[in-house]
Amino acid sequence: MPFTGAPQQPQQLSLDLDLQPTRLQSARRFMQRKSPQRTDLFFAIYLDVAATARSAELARALCGPSQLSGRPRPAEILHVTLVPVGVASLLPAEAFSALERAAASIDQAAFNVVFDRVASFKNGDSFALVLLCGDGLAALTALRNSLHAAMAGVEFLGRSRFKPHVTLAYCRKPVAETALGAPIASTVREFALVRSVYGEGVHMPLARWRLRD
Numbered sequence: 729m730p731f732t733g734a735p736q737q738p739q740q741l742s743l744d745l746d747l748q749p750t751r752l753q754s755a756r757r758f759m760q761r762k763s764p765q766r767t768d769l770f771f772a773i774y775l776d777v778a779a780t781a782r783s784a785e786l787a788r789a790l791c792g793p794s795q796l797s798g799r800p801r802p803a804e805i806l807h808v809t810l811v812p813v814g815v816a817s818l819l820p821a822e823a824f825s826a827l828e829r830a831a832a833s834i835d836q837a838a839f840n841v842v843f844d845r846v847a848s849f850k851n852g853d854s855f856a857l858v859l860l861c862g863d864g865l866a867a868l869t870a871l872r873n874s875l876h877a878a879m880a881g882v883e884f885l886g887r888s889r890f891k892p893h894v895t896l897a898y899c900r901k902p903v904a905e906t907a908l909g910a911p912i913a914s915t916v917r918e919f920a921l922v923r924s925v926y927g928e929g930v931h932m933p934l935a936r937w938r939l940r941d
Contacts, residue, residue, distance in 0.1 A: 766926035769813035769934075771831070771875055771919055773868075775806045775894065779914035783843075783859060786912070787896035790846070790857060790903070798857060798899030805931045807922075808841075808861075808892050810872045811879060816923060823884065827921060830878035831937050834919075838939040839867035843894060844911040848902035855902040858893040859912065868892050871919065871939075 775783060784803035791798035813819070813827065841864030848855040861868065872890050920933040 767816040768924045768926055769816050769819065770922055770924070771810040771813065772807040772922050773810065773871075773916050773919050775912075775914045776917075779843075779912050780804070780806055782910075782912045783894060783896060786846070786859075786908075787857065791897045791899060796855075796857060796897070796899035796901045796903060798854075798897040798901075800897045801895060802929045805924075805929060806894050806896070807931075808868070808894055810890075810919060811875055813884075813921075826882040826884055827879070828935065830875065830882050830884070831919070831921065831935070833878045833881075834871070834874050834937060834939075836867075836871050836874060836939050838915060838917045838941060839871075840864050840913055840915050841868050842911045842913045843908070845905055845907050846896075846903060847893075847905040848899070849893070850902075851898060854898045854900060856895045857897045857899050857903065858895050860905070861892055862911065864916075865892065868916070871916070875919070 774780075780803050783806050784800065787798075787800035790796050791800050813823075841861050843859035844862040845860040847858055847860055849858055850856075869890065869892070872892070876888070876890075916939065918936050918938045920936045923932045923934055924930065925932075
């Protein structure tokens with residue numbers, strides 16, 4: 729079911745993915761190209777209710793046929809990916825308890841992040857229309873870096889690159905990086921481990937962890 733944004737206590741992961749235990753190694757081993765029925769795992773933050781509504785409205789305004797000719801993503805899945813984990817079917821069984829331990833070790837206060845620009849990223853034959861952040865970038869990066877380091881501590885090495893953004897739509901035309909007249913602010917109170925059905929716009933949060941008030 730789609731993420732609702734409702735705060736919850738951390739949950740014990742319980743997955744039936746028919747995985748065989750192996751030694752944890754670099755996350756690169758757990759990535760693969762497009763394939764039918766692929767489900768991906770990643771850590772993410774979701775926009776709060778007000779920011780979600782404003783972002784969806786912006787996407788609709790920019791994606792019309794007279795603009796970028798794009799299709800907005802479902803509002804309920806608008807998020808910032810913190811650390812990609814990999815393809816669910818490739819992960820060894822012990823990966824999930826290791827990821828849970830890493831996430832539970834994070835100790836950071838809730839914070840605000842402000843998205844003040846739109847831009848386009850090349851994405852195959854299309855262009856991803858994205859929000860980029862200004863204020864709050866340091867706190868967002870700190871959360872991501874803490875999680876990345878915690879994952880390394882349980883022998884799971886995620887990707888080192890991080891360019892925080894929210895993908896609003898996939899469009900036929902690009903847009904130059906442009907400042908928003910009215911930036912979009914969101915409060916980050918939790919992060920989640922998410923299972924996503926590839927290409928379907930469906931997110932299934934498996935567990936959530938609250939940040940300190």
